[in-house]
Amino acid sequence: MRAGALLAIGLTSLRRNLATSVAVIVTVAICLTLLGAGLLLRAQAHTVDGFLLDRIQAVIDLDDNISGAERDALAADLRADPLVQAVRYEDKAQAFERFRRDFRNSPDIVSGVNAADLPASFRLTLADPRRAGEIITGYAGRDGVDRVRDQRALLAPLYRILDACTIGAFALAAVQALAAFALIYTMIRVSAHGRRRETAIMRLVGATNGTIRAPFVLESAVAGMVGGLFAAAALIAGKIYLVDHRFARQTAFPLFGWDAVWAAVAGVLLVGTGASAAMASVALRRHLRV
Amino acid sequence: MIRMTSVTKSYHSGTRPALDDISLEITAGEFVFLVGPSGSGKSTLLRLLLREERPTSGVVEFAGRDVASIPDRRVPLLRRQVGCVFQDFRLLADRTAAGNVAFAMDVTGRPRHVVRTVVPEVLGLVGLAGKENRYPDELSGGEQQRVAVARALVARPQVLLADEPTGNLDPATGAGIMNLLGAINRVGTTVVMATHNAALVDTMRRRVVELEHGTLVRDQASGGYEPAP
Structure with a gap:
């Protein structure tokens, strides 16, 4: 199937299920922001570590x-x-x-x-x-x-706080990931129901299973990616507000830099897009006969 | 082209089978009417040919190949060689006539320039030239069925299966669709048409296969809707 035609079907479906799509995007964004925050806290621990090992x-x-x-x-x-x-x-x-x-x-x-x-x-x-x-x-x-x-x-308490915050962020991200999965599952169910006529025709004219499933997976991946972009924006905003302004003048230990932020942004975008597509594939097994 | 050997299809054990020990051969280029009361097994027979279902026992062959043994990933290739149209047209309401036909080509991976050339050609062939940009609700029932036929034809199938294609149409419009299917058959496409329309069957005088309670009760060349007395 041509990429343009595929994208058109996927985006139309996203627009039709706007309310569910927005819920998925918001949940994924929160989940990925927490995941990104966890990654940045780990980066912070490494930064402090490096500083201490040096000095x-x-x-x-x-x-x-x-x-x-x-x-x-x-x-x-x-x-x-x-x-x-x-x-x-x-x-x-x-x-x-x-x-x-x-x-x-x-x-x-x-x-x-x-x-x-x-x-x-x-x-x-x-x-x-x-x-x-x-x-x-x-x-x-x-x-x-x-x-x-x-x-x-002397800095053991700082490490303990960083570790606790990291584990907390990852745990909350996992809970949000469960919520995101439930929502993506619902989105696919609603979408598969709304497009049952279209998918039935696709089957009859000889579209492959991959082609029939692709718009659904794409729909979910796009929602995941948009959620990832919001999460990326939150991480960048967090770096600018907290690291570059709020705590810019503290000298007890250095704070993480932009390289850690870009790594976390790449991570949340990849995880957001990939995991959403994978979750959609799982939901399709249940809700789409091909 | 199509050969069924002792085909039985049961949906639930303990109940009467939908098809019971059917043996039938249809050669390339034939036009076959499939007649019989509702529930006689006509649609089940068509579904077996499309691999929507597998027979409980017996063998369904298409072009020398056992349909039931085709791997799942190859089934789409079978369906590109077997076009089908239905009583309820099954068009997408949010796409124009041309859009509905193009959809079938898009989802089977045909290049854009081929789609642009073939769609108007096929719509012209089924008598819808000038109506390419109409939506289904702006077309009559007969015209909608013509769009469905055009959609089935774009893949250039070897066989066209028609399940009550005139069931929702008035007699004159139904006769128009019948003529279209006749024309498609004349250029070499095998047509298998399930119908209740006695007048059409009687007029066309083609091969008639009659089913009753899942069994084959008549296979007559140049037959009418009712068996000759």
């Missing part, structure tokens, strides 16, 4: 009473440790400078602290930051060591 080091806070010999021995051990890529010593004054820089937006906090309150430390760049636990067990409790901190662990 954050394990920190060995030193006891104020540490002797010079103990400190030198510790430094020598750290430099010899294969887990440690680089070691930097930060004295109390430098620690205070960094503290003032990190909390420059909170002068009340800075005014309550002075250099003596902050420990000197060894700041470590690790060969593999995921093995920070081994550093902690290896150096905690040594003479002159106050405590060993894995900076990455």
Whole structure:
């Protein structure tokens, strides 16, 4: 069948079942927006991950009473440790400078602290930051060591929130996908009933099964794609509003970029079109005799 | 062209079969009337030829091929060789005469330039030149049936099955459709026509196959609607 003739039949059918088509488009759009949001939250987790792996080091806070010999021995051990890529010593004054820089937006906090309150430390760049636990067990409790901190662990709550939001978004998307399937099923049933005369004629004149089914699948795929376009618009709007404006000035960790958005947009458009067509094919088995 | 050997078709076990042990051969180029009261099995016989149904037992052959054994994906090819028209015309109300005929070509994958050439030709052939752009509700019953015949002919079928094609038409219009089917038959298309129209059968004097309660009770060359006394 010619593409033009096929498209004409599919679009006419969409227009005739306008109310059902709109319901399908809205449901698919919500489902795909949630799916896209889940994908972007995952991208955000990866972005934070990459940032932490690049930047954050394990920190060995030193006891104020540490002797010079103990400190030198510790430094020598750290430099010899294969887990440690680089070691930097930060004295109390430098620690205070960094503290003032990190909390420059909170002068009340800075005014309550002075250099003596902050420990000197060894700041470590690790060969593999995921093995920070081994550093902690290896150096905690040594003479002159106050405590060993894995900076990455500090962000565990953030990871937990991102993970929970991602799972939540995917779960809601799955529920919406069920609703979308029910609606597409109904749309195909209504459409097959409305076009039963047409499909009967198609069968009689020798149209192939594929040709008879194609307009229905196309109708559903177009509805899915339009839903996908709305979802894509929502994701782009979300990126512009939240990432580029609302949270543009926060510096705790970087936010996902446009590459993640385009990947999510491509994902929702593909899933929207493909899954809607597949759902229509399933519904056709039940409602269209060929 | 068409051969039925001991064909029986039962819809529900325990009830009388719709067709009971029918054997029949129709050669290429024949014109055959299928007569008999309602429920005698005429439509079932046509449905078997179209592979709308499969026989419960026996063999239905078309052009030397067992119709029941044709794989599902090849059935559309069979239906392109067997055109059909019905009492209720089965036209699409939202398409013009030309649109209805073009639809049959579009959905069987014929190129646009072929559709543009063939549709007016075929409509002219069935006597509808100048009425290509009329919608079914702007055409008389006879004209609607002519559109249906044109739609059946565009695929150049070897056989045309007609199930009560004059059933909804007045006698004069019915005679017009009959003449059209006669003309189609004269150029080589085999025509099998189920009908209750005694006057037409009596006038045409063609082969008559009569069914009663699913059994073949008469197969007569140049017969009338009623068996000769």
